[in-house]
Structure formats: C-alpha cells, structure tokens
Amino acid sequence: MGYLNNNTGYPQDLLMSRAIVKRGNYALITPDGLVKNIIPGFENCDVTILSTPKLGATFVDYLVTLHPGGGNDQGFGAPGIETFLYVISGAISACAGDERYSLTQGGYLYCPPGEKMTFTNASNGTSQLFLYKRRYTGIEGRAPWRVSGNTSQLERIQYEGMSNVILQDFLPKEIDFDMNMHILSFEPGASHGYIETHVQEHGAYILSGQGMYNLDNEWVPVKKGDYIFMGAYSLQAGYGVGSETFSYIYSKDCHRDVEI
Known part of the structure; x- marks a missing residue:
C-alpha cells in the first residue's frame, strides 16, 4: 500500500484508496498511495x-x-x-x-x-x-x-476567540512576506466557527489526530499523515474527532492584491 508503511507487493485485499483528486479545487492525498x-x-x-x-x-x-x-x-x-x-x-x-x-x-x-x-x-x-x-x-x-x-517558542493564539482551537504563526505578519505557515490545532469536538470561502489556497499536512473536513461541501474523514490541497474558493472547514488533538501545518498566501 505504499513505501511509507513498508507495505508493497501483492495486496491481500481489493485495491482501494481514500484519496480524492479534483484538480484546481481540492485534493486529499493519503500516505498509502504515495x-x-x-x-x-x-x-x-x-x-x-x-x-x-x-x-x-x-x-x-x-x-x-x-x-x-x-x-x-x-x-x-x-x-x-x-x-x-x-x-x-x-x-x-x-x-x-x-x-x-x-x-x-x-x-x-x-x-x-x-x-x-x-x-x-x-x-x-x-x-x-x-x-x-x-x-x-x-x-x-x-x-x-x-x-x-x-x-x-511560538505564541499560542485562540483562533477567532475559541479556546479549544489554537493557531500558531511561523512568520511575521508583515507585508514583506507574501505567505505564512501556520499550525492549527483542534481539541476533540472543536471546529471552525464557519465554513470558509476565500481566494487564498492551502497545502496542509496533518500532524496528529483525526478529523472530519469539509472540502467543497463534501465531508471527508482525515487523519495523521494525510495531505490536503485546498484551492482558491474551495469551501473548507474541519473539526476534531477521537481522543487526540487534531492538528495540521498549512501554508497560506497573504498580503497581496489580486492581479488582473
């Protein structure tokens, strides 16, 4: 099922995958298929x-x-x-x-x-x-x-005032930078406050836990080791499930106007 889990060769079950790829919109890439x-x-x-x-x-x-x-x-x-x-x-x-x-x-x-x-x-x-x-x-x-x-060493910020969702910013919030990296962490049961829709895009690698993620209004189960791409205007939100903190590192373009 992939080199990361050292499970290669003939499968013992049906060939299947949780991965989803919708170019320009969103993608879920699982470790088994890498x-x-x-x-x-x-x-x-x-x-x-x-x-x-x-x-x-x-x-x-x-x-x-x-x-x-x-x-x-x-x-x-x-x-x-x-x-x-x-x-x-x-x-x-x-x-x-x-x-x-x-x-x-x-x-x-x-x-x-x-x-x-x-x-x-x-x-x-x-x-x-x-x-x-x-x-x-x-x-x-x-x-x-x-x-x-x-x-x-990074400040732990309550995401939009929610004490059970913590944001950490890697780079200064200065216009010299056109992007930032963040870690977003959800305690079990915590979620975004709303389903986001924005021009910025993300690449997110899940560091711990499990969650449900809304990708273009499709709820998809995700877990540690999964990777998510979210394109511009792809609807997105998530919440943590299980007993472990659900966290991921992700990029976001910022501080620039749109060129036409």
Missing part, C-alpha cells in the same frame, strides 16, 4: 511531491524522509523562489547564508527568494521533513528575511 520521486540534489532521501501547479496550486509541497547520511547539499531554492522547511520528526542540520541551524522536531527555517538552504540528517535513524517552495510576489522597497525557530 510514491518516491527522484529529484537532483536529494541524496539518500525518499521524496514525494505533493501539491504542484499541475494540481492547481501556485506552490509546491514535498514530504521528505532522510535516511542516515541523507540530505540536500546542492541547495533547495532558486532565484525568485522562497522556501520553507519544517521538521516533522528526527533532527537535521541546515545551512542558509553563513548560518547553521540545528533543528529538531518542530523546528523550521524560512529562506527568502534567491537564498538556498541545504540540510543533512542529524539523527541516528530517519528524519522526516515538510518542504515548501513558491515564487515570491514582491513589493517595491520591501523584502522578506530569513526566519528560524521551533513551534515550542
């Missing part, structure tokens, strides 16, 4: 490409498993491209500019356009990363800067 992609620069890594412009996104998301000694010494990023790295599990050593960063679970690194990041596995086992890249939309006289830290 395949490895060979990408220059990634050595001793299992790389899966998630959202891309082929799906309807303006960004690219990746799920990367670094084996012992694995990493990217060539550099992730390009002229005009901003990048973001989040450590799902394990530990890595990352470099950007003249700085070196030791990042453990919950650690992150944002690099502004044109600045490449490199990284290597720093654990004895495997480490897993969530990677993001997007072409930066600039504003005259303004520019973003490199940001790094750990989720343990």
Whole structure:
C-alpha cells in the first residue's frame, strides 16, 4: 500500500484508496498511495511531491524522509523562489547564508527568494521533513528575511476567540512576506466557527489526530499523515474527532492584491 508503511507487493485485499483528486479545487492525498520521486540534489532521501501547479496550486509541497547520511547539499531554492522547511520528526542540520541551524522536531527555517538552504540528517535513524517552495510576489522597497525557530517558542493564539482551537504563526505578519505557515490545532469536538470561502489556497499536512473536513461541501474523514490541497474558493472547514488533538501545518498566501 505504499513505501511509507513498508507495505508493497501483492495486496491481500481489493485495491482501494481514500484519496480524492479534483484538480484546481481540492485534493486529499493519503500516505498509502504515495510514491518516491527522484529529484537532483536529494541524496539518500525518499521524496514525494505533493501539491504542484499541475494540481492547481501556485506552490509546491514535498514530504521528505532522510535516511542516515541523507540530505540536500546542492541547495533547495532558486532565484525568485522562497522556501520553507519544517521538521516533522528526527533532527537535521541546515545551512542558509553563513548560518547553521540545528533543528529538531518542530523546528523550521524560512529562506527568502534567491537564498538556498541545504540540510543533512542529524539523527541516528530517519528524519522526516515538510518542504515548501513558491515564487515570491514582491513589493517595491520591501523584502522578506530569513526566519528560524521551533513551534515550542511560538505564541499560542485562540483562533477567532475559541479556546479549544489554537493557531500558531511561523512568520511575521508583515507585508514583506507574501505567505505564512501556520499550525492549527483542534481539541476533540472543536471546529471552525464557519465554513470558509476565500481566494487564498492551502497545502496542509496533518500532524496528529483525526478529523472530519469539509472540502467543497463534501465531508471527508482525515487523519495523521494525510495531505490536503485546498484551492482558491474551495469551501473548507474541519473539526476534531477521537481522543487526540487534531492538528495540521498549512501554508497560506497573504498580503497581496489580486492581479488582473
């Protein structure tokens, strides 16, 4: 059923999948169906490409498993491209500019356009990363800067005043940045206050728990390890179920007008 759960070869049951792909609208991509992609620069890594412009996104998301000694010494990023790295599990050593960063679970690194990041596995086992890249939309006289830290250091904000839904913002709320990364966490039974409809798009990787998610007015069960793409104007909302906190990391474009 996939390389992530080491369940390959002949199936013992019917071929089936929970995945849903509606290009330009939304997608649910489950871990059982993920395949490895060979990408220059990634050595001793299992790389899966998630959202891309082929799906309807303006960004690219990746799920990367670094084996012992694995990493990217060539550099992730390009002229005009901003990048973001989040450590799902394990530990890595990352470099950007003249700085070196030791990042453990919950650690992150944002690099502004044109600045490449490199990284290597720093654990004895495997480490897993969530990677993001997007072409930066600039504003005259303004520019973003490199940001790094750990989720343990981020402010826990009550989402729209709800004490059982917690938001954490990774990047400054400044117009220099045209996107942000967040973690949204729902206690069991907690939900969005309403079904959202907006021009911004998301790529969301579920870090823990289980939930029900409204995707274009279809309620879909989701759980840890699933990935969701939500396109512009795709109706969206969720709530946590079960006994564990339902949380996910997600991107959101922001601080820019619409070009016509």
